[in-house]
Amino acid sequence: MISVSRRMSASGDPLDALPSAVLADVLGRVADAGDIAACRLASRALFSASYQCPRVRLCAADRARSRLEGRGGGGGGSPSFRATVGNLASLLGSHLWSLALDAADGQGSPDDAMWVEEGEFDEADDLHLTSGEAVAAWAATSAGPVLREVEIADFWPQACWRKAEALPLISHFCPSLVKLGLRKAWLSVDGLEKMPNLTHLTLEFIRLDDENLDKLNECFPCLHTLNLIGVGGLKDPKVHLPQLKTCRWEVSNIPGSLAVHAPNLVFLDLKCVRPDRLILDTPSLSTMKLTIDKLGATVQVDGLVSLINVHIESLDLSSLFPVFIDNRAISTLELELPDSASQYELLQEVNHPDYLLRTLASISEVKLAPRFSSELIRCLALCRDNQFRSSLKKLLIHIPPSDCTFQLLPLFQICAPFCKVTVLFHADSSDDIRQAAMPIWIESFPEIRWQWGPWK
Amino acid sequence: MAAEKGEKGAAAKEVAGERMVTLESSDGEEFHMSEAAAQLSTLLRHVIEGGGIDNGIPLPKVAARTLEKVIMYCEKHAKAAAKSDSDPSAAAGSSSDNTAAASEDLEKWDRKLVNGLSQDALFDLIVAADYLVIDGLLDATCRKVADMMKGKTPDEIRKIFNILNDFTKEEEEEMRREYAWAFDD
Numbered sequence: 001m002i003s004v005s006r007r008m009s010a011s012g013d014p015l016d017a018l019p020s021a022v023l024a025d026v027l028g029r030v031a032d033a034g035d036i037a038a039c040r041l042a043s044r045a046l047f048s049a050s051y052q053c054p055r056v057r058l059c060a061a062d063r064a065r066s067r068l069e070g071r072g073g074g075g076g077g078s079p080s081f082r083a084t085v086g087n088l089a090s091l092l093g094s095h096l097w098s099l100a101l102d103a104a105d106g107q108g109s110p111d112d113a114m115w116v117e118e119g120e121f122d123e124a125d126d127l128h129l130t131s132g133e134a135v136a137a138w139a140a141t142s143a144g145p146v147l148r149e150v151e152i153a154d155f156w157p158q159a160c161w162r163k164a165e166a167l168p169l170i171s172h173f174c175p176s177l178v179k180l181g182l183r184k185a186w187l188s189v190d191g192l193e194k195m196p197n198l199t200h201l202t203l204e205f206i207r208l209d210d211e212n213l214d215k216l217n218e219c220f221p222c223l224h225t226l227n228l229i230g231v232g233g234l235k236d237p238k239v240h241l242p243q244l245k246t247c248r249w250e251v252s253n254i255p256g257s258l259a260v261h262a263p264n265l266v267f268l269d270l271k272c273v274r275p276d277r278l279i280l281d282t283p284s285l286s287t288m289k290l291t292i293d294k295l296g297a298t299v300q301v302d303g304l305v306s307l308i309n310v311h312i313e314s315l316d317l318s319s320l321f322p323v324f325i326d327n328r329a330i331s332t333l334e335l336e337l338p339d340s341a342s343q344y345e346l347l348q349e350v351n352h353p354d355y356l357l358r359t360l361a362s363i364s365e366v367k368l369a370p371r372f373s374s375e376l377i378r379c380l381a382l383c384r385d386n387q388f389r390s391s392l393k394k395l396l397i398h399i400p401p402s403d404c405t406f407q408l409l410p411l412f413q414i415c416a417p418f419c420k421v422t423v424l425f426h427a428d429s430s431d432d433i434r435q436a437a438m439p440i441w442i443e444s445f446p447e448i449r450w451q452w453g454p455w456k
Numbered sequence: 457m458a459a460e461k462g463e464k465g466a467a468a469k470e471v472a473g474e475r476m477v478t479l480e481s482s483d484g485e486e487f488h489m490s491e492a493a494a495q496l497s498t499l500l501r502h503v504i505e506g507g508g509i510d511n512g513i514p515l516p517k518v519a520a521r522t523l524e525k526v527i528m529y530c531e532k533h534a535k536a537a538a539k540s541d542s543d544p545s546a547a548a549g550s551s552s553d554n555t556a557a558a559s560e561d562l563e564k565w566d567r568k569l570v571n572g573l574s575q576d577a578l579f580d581l582i583v584a585a586d587y588l589v590i591d592g593l594l595d596a597t598c599r600k601v602a603d604m605m606k607g608k609t610p611d612e613i614r615k616i617f618n619i620l621n622d623f624t625k626e627e628e629e630e631m632r633r634e635y636a637w638a639f640d641d
Contacts, residue, residue, distance in 0.1 A: 013619050017579045022586050022598065029602035039605055041631060042613035044623070091634075 015045035023049035024095070031057045031100070033088065051091065055098035058085055060127055060155070061105035080126045086137030093142040097149065103127040104153035104184050127155035130166035130185040139173035147174050151181040156205075159185045163209065168192045171219060182206060189215040195222075199243075202227040211235035238279075251275075257298075266306075280304060287311075288324070293338070295319040308332065313369075315341055315349050321359055333360070336369035346375035353379040358388055361414040365394040370455065373398040376411070383410040390416040398455050401426040406437075409444070417447045424455040477504060478512035479527075481520040486512065492538065493530035498589035517587050522580040529569060529593050536562050566596040575617065 015023060023045055027036050033056055039046040060081045085101060125131055129152050138144070150170065166182060168191035177195060181202035189210045198220050208231050210216055217240040226239065227248045238259040239247065245264055250271040257277035260268065265282045271291040272278075277298040287309040294316045301323055311334040312320055325333065337346060350356050356379060360366050368376060377400070392415050397408070415421060423441075425434050434452075442450060475491040477500070494500040503513055515523065540558065570578060578597060585593035604616055614621055623631070 014575065014579065014617055015619065018582055019586060022582060022594075025594075026598050026602050026605070029599055030605050032606070035606050035608070038608060038610050039613060041610035041623075041628070042621075043617070043619050046613075047631065 013043050013045050015043050018045070020045075020049045020052065024052035024054060027053040028055035028098070031055050033058045052095040053092055054095055055100075055149075056088060056092070056096065057100040057102070058088070059105060060101070060103040060129075082126060082129065082134045082137055085129075085134075086141065089138035089141040089143040094146045096143040097147055099138065099143070099147060099149070100151040101129050102151075102153045103129050103155035121161050122155070122157035125158055128158040128162070128164070130154045130159060130164035130182065130187065131162075132165035132169055135166045135169045136173070139169055144173035146176055148176055149179040150174065150177060151179075151183075151202075152185075153183040154185040156184045160207075162186065163188045165191075171195050189219075192219045194219050198222065199224040201225070202229070203231050204229040206231045207233045209233055211237070213237045213239060217241060290314065290320070290324070291338075292316065292320070295323065299323055304328070310334070312336070313338060315345055317346075317350060317356070321355075325359060325363075330363055332365040332367075333363045334367040334369065335372045337371040337375060339371075341371060341375070343375070344378060346372070347379050347382075350379065353382045354384060357383055357410065357414050360395075360411075361388055361390040361392050361416075364391050366392060367396040368398065370398040370400070374400040377407050380407050380410045388414075390414050390419075392416050392419055394420045394422075396422040396424070398424045399426060399429065401428040408441075412441065412445050412448065415445070415448055418449060419447075420449045420451065422451040422453065424453050427454045427456040477509055479523060480512050480514045481518055481523045482516050483520050485520040485523075487520075487523055487527055489527045490531060490534060493527065493534040496530045496533055496590055496592065497526075498591075500588060515588075518584045519580065521577070522584045525569070525573075525577070525581055526584050526588065526590070526593065529566075529596075530590065532565060533562065533592060566592075567600075570596055570600040 018026075027039060027046065027050055030036055030039060036050060036053060036056065040050045041047075058081070081103070085099075089096060089099065125133075128134060139147075152166065154164075163186050165188055166185065167187050167189055170177065170180065171193040172191075175195065175197065177198050179200040180195075180198060181200075181204070183202075183204040183206070186207040187203075187209065189208070192215050199222055201216075201220055201223055204227065208216075211234055213234070217238070221241065222243050223241050224243055225246045226241065226244055228239075229248065229250045230252075232252065232254070234251065234255045236257045236259075237251070237255055238261065239249070240259075240261045242262070243264055244262040246267045247260065247262065247265060248269040249258075249260075251258065251273075253273035255275065257279070258270075258272060258275045259277075259279035259281070260270075261279075261281040263281075263283060265285050267287045268280070268282065268285055269289040273292070274294045274296060276296040277300075278296060279300045281300070281303050283303045284306050285304055286306050288304075288307060289311040291313040293314065304324070307324070307328055308330060309332040310324055310330050312324070313336040314320055315337060317335075324330075347353070356376070376397075395411075395415060397411070399408075412421065438450075438452065441448075476488045477491055477494050479487045479489055479500075481487065491504065494504060500513065503509060518526065536558065540555070570581070573581065578600065582594065582597045582601070585597055605613055608616065610621075613619070
């Protein structure tokens, strides 16, 4: 640390009025290392406070871009990015509780690596931030034991082709860690130690050498929040976490089965393709968002006794409704179709459109997203039966930009008395269509409370 | 409840069924604040719990114009919290949109409060929030100062905050060396 006295000049540094701890807090909110450096050069008060800065973010994007363009990163004599991070961690030491490193910004994605031909890998390691050496540079300083939050987004051209020891090293050097996020890397779990303080874990675009998540479950037993987004290397993954409350899991078609055993889980956002086996042992789950191509042959969801809010994005409704909707006390249902769904596919999928209407009528609040709305409207012309009890108290529908308003009548007929219906007209819809439809609906359904709005 | 300035004598203990506390600013002005609002300050909460507030609570580090803003913030947030607690639909899943909207409105109100302050008034409010340990107010005010610094050069920062550059050449050189070593270039 260099010594620069915090003396008052004649006109003073107005920032002198603020306590050093508060200025350090401010710098922690500035966070970007380059901006903090500018602050230090601007003011004695900020310079002094900077040594207590609790949060720093370093971005290697510019260096990474220069590398890929062949200009080379860093000038002669200046430390490498990895060394800079280590130096900064040493400088801030036990004041530092949040560190974010980004070598990924704009540098390709894991999907690209599948087709990367020889020569497009980067054999250098100066930006390989999840390597053992890179992690030890900052984790083995006096900052390691006090760090509470760490986020690393690695440089994919250097990280994709070699296994890295980030997880075991972080587990060893950073026992106080509460929040950890790792992106765009290949991670080993050999030597991973238990992290009882870790409550938030995000792994995004990661190849993980823990094919069934056994090590993850064993070493991170106190997780409340788990985000597994595009995590590859899995075979039959099981999330088995007793304190988990929130889980976001986006998985490819490779794993044959998916299982979640989490007695305290209340929110699950699951995006998958066609798992042969899906097990949800989650008795406290109240909100589920499910994006799925097709439900497999084996589904065990008997324990979903608390489920009340369901969001489904799928065409496979004939499988999903009996499992997740029918005979359950669902109060809110949101429906959307996949991007890839073509016209009339919903009609082909749902053999009896009346079943669809009957299901919607059994729910208290229904939200129909744009693609689903558009396809449902096509189905409504074939509906025959609307004489059933309705619980529908709130309905939201997106009208596409076409003259289909007369086809909506069967849908409004299933609304319960005093149902609140929100109709969103596409911004490109003609005023004539809107102005013709609205009075007819209001007159035909006097008990419905109408709201109108646009969507795009 | 709006702050009521300048009442002398015994502080009103209850106004319209709400318990009130009396605060005295550094320049001798008296203010009244609901106890619910006062609870947002860890310091005031401890003083209230310890009893002995009959003659008011002196705040020698907080001037009247700053204390007025502190009370505005605390009363606003206490009211919002009370409204959220008493709303029966707050427990229902479908009202999460309402809760998010209310939170956004409160954030907007906070931003309007701090954006309307001069630099001196903002710094005084930060010092008061720190002294009174009002986490939300400290958060809003520090965020404002941080936003003023982001993306700026040293000269721009000096201009914004009216800081005289009195670093010697040697000090600047050493700082730039440390800059490259630890803060990247």
